[in-house]
Amino acid sequence: MTPFQLTFDCADPTVMVRFWANALGYEAEPAPTGFSDWNAYWRSAGVSEEKPVGDGCGSIVDPRGTGPRIWFQPVPEGKSVKNRLHLDIRASGGREVPLAIRKERIDAEVLRLVKAGATRLRVLAPEDHDHYAVVMQDPEGNEFCLA
Known part of the structure; x- marks a missing residue:
């Protein structure tokens, strides 16, 4: 099997993380080892202080480790048509x-x-x-x- 994640384009990753973690029985993904939080990680990866990262956590994971990681990617445009995948x-x-x-x-x-x-x-x-x-x-x- 080839590992994969699902990615949702969204306006507010914080809202989406909270909703989808609840809906699927997932949990917010902890910050990578060595970082106090996701903001520290994103800043170390080169994301500028001018770019908002919210609370920094834009992904959820299956606590059992069997389901795919889901990432909520902030984008400037809103949803305008029906999903092609659901x-x-x-x-x-x-x-x-x-x-x-x-x-x-x-x-x-x-x-x-x-x-x-x-x-x-x-x-x-x-x-x-x-x-x-x-x-x-x-x-x-x-x-x-x-x-």
């Missing part, structure tokens, strides 16, 4: 779980993430399919699904 968060327990229970689990996760700053957009539940999902947006408008 995350599907598996909140239901999978198809072996009865549909009614999957719906309850997903709906509970929708409520939790709305309280954390997400927006509920629409339900995906075709009448003739054993499927239920909810399309959401994170605090900066990036779409993701709860399935």
